[in-house]
Amino acid sequence: MAQAPTMVQLLSPEGVLSRDGVAEEYLTYIDALDDDQLRRFHRDMVIARTFDIEAENLQRQGKMALWPPCRGQEAAQVGSAHAARPQDHIFPSYREHAVGYVRGLDPVNIVTMLRGNTHGGWNPAETGNFHLYTLVIGSHTLHSTGYAMGIALDGAMGTGDRDTDQAAIVYFGDGATSQGDVSEAFVFAASYQAPQVFFLQNNGWAISAPVSVQSRTPLVERAAGFGLPSVQIDGNDVLASYAVAAHALDEARAGNGPQFIEAMTYRMGAHTTSDDPTKYREDAETESWIARDPIARFETYLRGRGETDAFFASTAEEAADGAADFRNRTLALQNPGIGTMFDHVYSEPHPVIDAQKQWLIDYENSFGGDA
Numbered sequence: 011m012a013q014a015p016t017m018v019q020l021l022s023p024e025g026v027l028s029r030d031g032v033a034e035e036y037l038t039y040i041d042a043l044d045d046d047q048l049r050r051f052h053r054d055m056v057i058a059r060t061f062d063i064e065a066e067n068l069q070r071q072g073k074m075a076l077w078p079p080c081r082g083q084e085a086a087q088v089g090s091a092h093a094a095r096p097q098d099h100i101f102p103s104y105r106e107h108a109v110g111y112v113r114g115l116d117p118v119n120i121v122t123m124l125r126g127n128t129h130g131g132w133n134p135a136e137t138g139n140f141h142l143y144t145l146v147i148g149s150h151t152l153h154s155t156g157y158a159m160g161i162a163l164d165g166a167m168g169t170g171d172r173d174t175d176q177a178a179i180v181y182f183g184d185g186a187t188s189q190g191d192v193s194e195a196f197v198f199a200a201s202y203q204a205p206q207v208f209f210l211q212n213n214g215w216a217i218s219a220p221v222s223v224q225s226r227t228p229l230v231e232r233a234a235g236f237g238l239p240s241v242q243i244d245g246n247d248v249l250a251s252y253a254v255a256a257h258a259l260d261e262a263r264a265g266n267g268p269q270f271i272e273a274m275t276y277r278m279g280a281h282t283t284s285d286d287p288t289k290y291r292e293d294a295e296t297e298s299w300i301a302r303d304p305i306a307r308f309e310t311y312l313r314g315r316g317e318t319d320a321f322f323a324s325t326a327e328e329a330a331d332g333a334a335d336f337r338n339r340t341l342a343l344q345n346p347g348i349g350t351m352f353d354h355v356y357s358e359p360h361p362v363i364d365a366q367k368q369w370l371i372d373y374e375n376s377f378g379g380d381a
Contacts, residue, residue, distance in 0.1 A: 015228050017274065018254055019244035023302050025310025027249070036253035043252075045315075051092065051248050052312060053325050055084040055305050058108035060329035061117050061336050065107075068340055069283045074125045078105045079279035082246075085304030086211050086273040087181075088112060089251025093259055094179055095172075099139040099161075101154035101180040103147075105211075105277075109181065113138030118339050127346050147182075148189030151208065154180035155195040158204035158268070167205040168265030177262035179207040179255070185216025187232060188224050196236035199268035206268040207258045208233060211245060213277040218290040233270035245273030246304040249311075275304075348374055 020033045020040060029037060062080055069077040080087065083105070091112035094100060100113060111117060115137040123131040123143065134141045144150035158178040161167055166176045186192050187210065199206050212229055214221060221229065234240040239261070243250045251273060258269035276299035280287050287296075309322065352367040 015230050015242045017242045017244055018250050019247050020249040020253060021244075021247045021307060021311055023246075023307055025307050025314060027311065033250075036250070036257060039253035039256045040249055047092075048312060048315070049317070049321065051088055051252070052305070052308055052322075053328070054088045054092075054108065054112055055248065055308065056325050057329045057332055058084050058088065058111050059305065060333045061111075062107055064333040064337055065117070065121065065340075066279070066283060068121070068337065069124075073340060074121055076124050076282055076284060078282045079277065080105045080107050082278035082299065082304070083211055083213060083275050084108050085248035085308065086209075086245035086251050086275045089248040089253075090179065090181075090209055090255035090271075090273075093252050093255035094177075095259070095263075096138065097174060097176045098259065098263075099134070099141065099154075099157055099176065099178045101141050101150050101157070101178060102143055103150060103182050103186070104143045104145050105183070106143075106181050110137065110140050113140040115140050117336055118343075121340050122343060125343065127343055129351065148186035148191040148195075151180050151182055151186070151192045151195035152198075154178045155199045155204055155206060155268075158199065158206035158262075159202050161205050162202065162265075167263050170264075175205075175263040177205040177207060177259050179209055179259065181209050181211060183216065184210065184212040184214070184221050184224065184229060185219065186210075187229050188216070193232075193236070196233060196238060196268075200237040203265070203267040205262040205265065207255065207262055208238065208268065208270045209255065210270070210272045211275055212272055213275050215277070215281065215287070215291070217281045217285060218287075228272070230270065230272040233272075238268050238270040240270040240272070242272045242274060245275030246299075246302050246307065248304060248308050276302075 016032055018032050018036065020036065021027055059081055066077050066079055068074060087106055087108035091109040100109060102109060107117060107120060115132060119132045122128045131142045161176045161178065166174065169175055182192065210229060212221060216224060230240045230242040241254055243254050245251065254271055258271055261269055278296065278300060348371055349367045352363050355363050
């Protein structure tokens with residue numbers, strides 16, 4: 011078995027900021043954060059978890075077909091999302107609810123997709139360049155690499171202009187690393203020195219397959235084997251996630267090629283609401299990770315900096331109000347119109363599509379009344 015790599019951790023499980031060892035390289039990013047930005051990290055993690063729990067409840071009540079929880083992974087997502095600049099492009103898999111929230115995605119858009127109210131989801135131009143969820147495991151890494159290659163070909167990187175240089179960041183899980191698409195993405199990204207960051211959230215399990223079954227070596231070493239500078243971080247440390255992702259994105263935008271981050275975290279809930287993790291996970295394992303809860307850790311750190319009960323109470327109230335609004339708007343969703351699937355097949359009217367749409371309308375009407 012290969013030796014475990016050195017993991018970057020800035021904030022200990024006890025909420026203490028380290029300034030020694032591997033942490034030192036990234037402290038300039040942390041020291042540049044002001045109090046409002048640190049509060050925003052906490053706020054975003056709490057709000058993301060609250061609506062994630064509300065969405066799981068809604069699924070259990072039959073209001074959507076499926077929900078993939080992200081509880082436990084908030085630090086990895088919120089920290090790295092804040093590291094991206096407005097012009098960067100984000101390619102999620104299907105669990106990056108907190109990343110989407112940070113980039114301006116209305117979480118109800120995720121529900122409309124999982125309920126079947128839409129075939130797409132949202133327009134990335136309207137959601138902070140946060141692209142569509144991808145349910146085909148690992149395929150979106152190639153989408154991200156292709157986009158990043160386009161950035162390079164357009165000369166939209168390496169100019170030294172902080173406000174215009176771009177990069178792409180793609181999120182995926184440990185199970186995706188066993189897919190051929192991910193290896194192909196590594197090859198193309200490295201060969202073309204694409205301005206891209208691969209962000210692996212290693213949450214321990216690919217549904218019921220543990221990482222130890224998938225790989226005999228640390229996953230961070232897979233990317234290194236393709237020539238990508240690779241770093242492993244404590245994914246439950248929002249400061250490490252922010253600082254290491256900010257550094258990697260800076261490198262990518264500067265024209266120094268693709269970067270790889272493995273965030274060691276844990277999904278406290280099921281893979282999706284169709285899964286039962288009690289069939290393959292031990293309670294002791296889950297409890298050990300609950301003790302490393304990323305939100306509790308960061309709250310301890312903020313309290314040590316002087317944050318008061320009033321801030322945490324107002325954040326919890328805001329999150330609860332947001333979850334209630336999210337529930338109400340979800341319950342108010344209507345089924346899509348009968349012709350919606352035909353309306354955006356072509357940019358211009360097409361007689362065959364028009365005929366198919368009319369056939370379906372006539373067929374539905376043939377049942378009469380409220381049938």
